[in-house]
Amino acid sequence: MESLAVTRFRATVAYDGTAYFGYQRQRDDQPTVQGELEKVLARLAQKPVTVWGAGRTDSGVHATGQVVAFDLAWNHGRVPLQKALNAQLPPDIAVRDVTETDPRFHPRFDAVGRAYEYHVVMCADGVKRPLSRWREWQVMSWLDVTAMNEAATLLRGTHDFATFGQPPHGTNTVRTVNTAVWQQQDDNLLFSISADAFLYRMVRSIVGSLVLVGKGEWTQTQFKNSFFAKERQQAGKTAPAHGLYLVSVLYE
């Protein structure tokens, strides 16, 4: 009997991170996005399958464009594979597309850029918004978006981001930020940030610090001094996970 050749597949995955202990499989049995994907793939493959992800999103962080890869012996085409996965995945995880890819492709190591969004809702009346509670950071004050954008311009370019996060494995803390901009629609603020790569908790740490500027608790100079201090303890409070969305991963 001929054995079916294994193909490496690449997939774009969206998820509501509320119910998960982050993307990455944990040592214990906590539910994770990777764990759910591997469970479904193991059922299809009749053996364990490892799923590599581009970004190890934290507990509560969402994604609309996480990229993953896995090896699978499958000869029914990519659209039926996507359908088979979506039919078995829980309703808070969806595979947006599947393509056959180079067997050497790795979603994390091959990525040349990542884009995140962070959602804030200004509750200047001091009342929480029930419909926002797992989707946006509810900040209990008015925020000066112009000041936040002024501070955010400092982030663009190649800089040492040591203030805003730790490197994954003691590697260096220099990253190149391409986009860092706030947009406002009524009480809703959307921060878009893209970079070659991010340090651990970097987006949430940046957002927490920019919100201090927006509240008027930090001047532009204080933000600048914090950033240029290159010391983790100089950052503002880290923004909560549930406002963060991994929106896309870029490859050559």
Next chain:
Amino acid sequence: MESLAVTRFRATVAYDGTAYFGYQRQRDDQPTVQGELEKVLARLAQKPVTVWGAGRTDSGVHATGQVVAFDLAWNHGRVPLQKALNAQLPPDIAVRDVTETDPRFHPRFDAVGRAYEYHVVMCADGVKRPLSRWREWQVMSWLDVTAMNEAATLLRGTHDFATFGQPPHGTNTVRTVNTAVWQQQDDNLLFSISADAFLYRMVRSIVGSLVLVGKGEWTQTQFKNSFFAKERQQAGKTAPAHGLYLVSVLYE
């Protein structure tokens, strides 16, 4: 000992309807928004308090501007009352404001207008959006918004809406619709509709029928014939509850 005078209060309430069996208290012990409000008020009043609502939203329907009223012996001011309520309410219900009102005020009988929004997300790629699942109706196809708006213009004015809903107590089915318009932003569609009053399930029934027009399954003439038939069974399928939001109630 002097007994504290009872005041009628009016409050605007926002909620995520996902966890509730609708606004109105049920005979059994199912969680409802009214039930949660009454539980907290009973604790403050040290006796049962009835909360009247403007709109009896169904199970899963959300609100950003539900209006309620209740009688309470309270002399600490309206802002402390709002804070006391919000401190004890579950995180999916919030009191946006509280005011003292006329002791004859009734949020439902005195209302002269209501406004609802209905959120649709077009999933033309056939893949569900995990982050939308309790917030928008995920329609698995492209929709012709121009055609939906053309059909919606028919709804404006004073008409017999018998096709789209039942009256509360066998009263008549004539209602006056002021606004009925779809707006589009990328894949997201927002339907805004306001009227003097609505029949039971009227917005969801209208949306279900307009979506048939958007899909091309109904022509303008078919929509018109359905509307003018004044027969409940001529309506399209009722749209799901989780895309519907009660946004405001109007008083003289």
